[in-house]
Amino acid sequence: MLLDARAIERTLRRMAGSVVEMNGGTDNLVIVGIQRRGVQLAQRIVSYIHDAEGKELPQGALDITLYRDDLQTVGPRPVVGATTLPGSIDGKCVVIVDDVLYTGRTIRAALDELADFGRPARIMLAVLIDRGGRELPIQPDVVGKKVDAKSGDRVDVLVDDLDGEWGAVLVPAASQ
Amino acid sequence: MTAALGKDLLGLEPLTGEQIQLILDTAEPFKEISERAIKKVPTLRGSTIVNLFFENSTRTRISFEFAEKRLSADTVNVAASGSSVAKGETLVDTARNLEAMRIDMVVIRHGASGAAKFLAERIESNVINAGDGTHEHPTQALLDMLTLRDNFKKLAGLKVCICGDVLHSRVARSNIWGLQKMGAEVAVCGPRSLLPNAIDQMGVTVFSRIEEAIEWADALNILRLQLERMTAGYIPSLREYNRVFGVTRERLERAPKDILILHPGPMNRGVEIDSDVADGPHSVILPQVTNGVAIRMAILYLLAGGKPELAEAAKSGAN
Numbered sequence A: 001m002l003l004d005a006r007a008i009e010r011t012l013r014r015m016a017g018s019v020v021e022m023n024g025g026t027d028n029l030v031i032v033g034i035q036r037r038g039v040q041l042a043q044r045i046v047s048y049i050h051d052a053e054g055k056e057l058p059q060g061a062l063d064i065t066l067y068r069d070d071l072q073t074v075g076p077r078p079v080v081g082a083t084t085l086p087g088s089i090d091g092k093c094v095v096i097v098d099d100v101l102y103t104g105r106t107i108r109a110a111l112d113e114l115a116d117f118g119r120p121a122r123i124m125l126a127v128l129i130d131r132g133g134r135e136l137p138i139q140p141d142v143v144g145k146k147v148d149a150k151s152g153d154r155v156d157v158l159v160d161d162l163d164g165e166w167g168a169v170l171v172p173a174a175s176q
Numbered sequence B: 001m002t003a004a005l006g007k008d009l010l011g012l013e014p015l016t017g018e019q020i021q022l023i024l025d026t027a028e029p030f031k032e033i034s035e036r037a038i039k040k041v042p043t044l045r046g047s048t049i050v051n052l053f054f055e056n057s058t059r060t061r062i063s064f065e066f067a068e069k070r071l072s073a074d075t076v077n078v079a080a081s082g083s084s085v086a087k088g089e090t091l092v093d094t095a096r097n098l099e100a101m102r103i104d105m106v107v108i109r110h111g112a113s114g115a116a117k118f119l120a121e122r123i124e125s126n127v128i129n130a131g132d133g134t135h136e137h138p139t140q141a142l143l144d145m146l147t148l149r150d151n152f153k154k155l156a157g158l159k160v161c162i163c164g165d166v167l168h169s170r171v172a173r174s175n176i177w178g179l180q181k182m183g184a185e186v187a188v189c190g191p192r193s194l195l196p197n198a199i200d201q202m203g204v205t206v207f208s209r210i211e212e213a214i215e216w217a218d219a220l221n222i223l224r225l226q227l228e229r230m231t232a233g234y235i236p237s238l239r240e241y242n243r244v245f246g247v248t249r250e251r252l253e254r255a256p257k258d259i260l261i262l263h264p265g266p267m268n269r270g271v272e273i274d275s276d277v278a279d280g281p282h283s284v285i286l287p288q289v290t291n292g293v294a295i296r297m298a299i300l301y302l303l304a305g306g307k308p309e310l311a312e313a314a315k316s317g318a319n
Helices: A005-023 A037-053 A105-117 B017-033 B059-070 B091-099 B115-120 B138-152 B170-181 B210-216 B238-245 B249-253 B285-303 B308-314
Strands: A029-034 A059-062 A093-101 A122-130 A142-146 A154-158 A167-171 B048-053 B074-079 B105-110 B126-132 B159-163 B185-189 B205-207 B219-222 B260-262
Touching: A005 A029, A005 A037, A005 A093, A005 A122, A005 A142, A005 A167, A029 A037, A029 A105, A037 A059, A037 A093, A059 A105, A093 A105, A093 A154, A105 A122, A122 A154, B017 B138, B017 B170, B017 B285, B048 B059, B048 B091, B059 B074, B059 B105, B059 B126, B059 B138, B059 B285, B091 B105, B091 B115, B105 B115, B115 B126, B126 B138, B126 B285, B138 B170, B138 B219, B138 B260, B138 B285, B159 B170, B159 B210, B170 B185, B185 B210, B205 B210, B210 B249, B260 B285
Parallel strands: A029 A059, A029 A093, A093 A122, A122 A142, B048 B074, B048 B105, B105 B126, B159 B185, B159 B219, B185 B205, B219 B260
Antiparallel strands: A154 A167
């Protein structure tokens, strides 16, 4: 177990604070979660920012499936989720929220997709777990927990809506 | 995923309910792409798709072309007139020549029933049936079902009556098979001369009076009366057809509930459908057209790529 439910709450509250701090306030912030678990995490970050700052930030969801660089090779076809952005992102500070940062390919796809919606003044990246192992030059701005996972290991973030509980676990390659 | 589609989409008769469900569910997120300012995603970048239309079509061909372009595929349109087909080249030779130019998919419309299957068995590219003779028009039936589901939230238990020239209609056949697999009740209504002899064996209710169909149905799917049928002697006159089978506002007002009105187009206003109905509050004829693009995007997405032998190599790095 990397994080239990209480640790996740503490971590997300700290991340929410860092996001506001890095942006110098809540002006122009838009929080966008990556389908599927990033969306739940984004919701909690928005609610913690609301607790601290008294402001309900616009939030959205991004499904990057159609922007993946491996679609010609994966089969069968992955399920496509909904993409919903709260109005124009031109000139905004968009915070991408995801559960685990690994190769960076998901974030590359997310950046491409956001570019098709507009031109944000800035895009930030907030991830609950950074497990290392990047294959692209992509760095997070806000990290919940850094983990040194080996290439065969699995890092799973559990969210209430999909998994029935909150948590983050590392499943070593040997035990899969 | 057991519901995955195979290489081709030839019709709805060979599909399972789960596969139809997969196509309809996949179409949902594709609706949003057409609402974006930049209506394009890079999903099929580098894929080449040939739209091979041996019969006239505006709506279906343009809808496929939009779907292909919004997925970033490269497309070529081949119409029978003005191509080597007019010089007598066979269907397979035309397709093999196209394949020799390294294409990935063929969307085919052809006047002969079974043409899509014939082609699919002879070329490696994915084949999508955009209407073959009087056999099937699967993408039309799928967009009809998506539109019905948008309005009724489910298909199971829904009562849908297909009205008009069922005999010559590939839209009718695909709808009957598709709707039944999704648990809907299907009826047909039209002059006996325009209903297939064996219609009872398809498990549908047959109404010979449009008033009965309106009394029974939640939705009417009104087929185009193909005008050439009149000269062939199937019906006495267009005016009589309208008087007996036309869907009019007066007839709908006598119905026990509001009835959703679908029409695959192109419409003959004043023949099978009155303008009051076509433009009325319960008409979803234009939403059908919008849904057509999403359905075709979903099918292209589900059929394209996904070469299983390459899947192993690409397993790493979901995050």
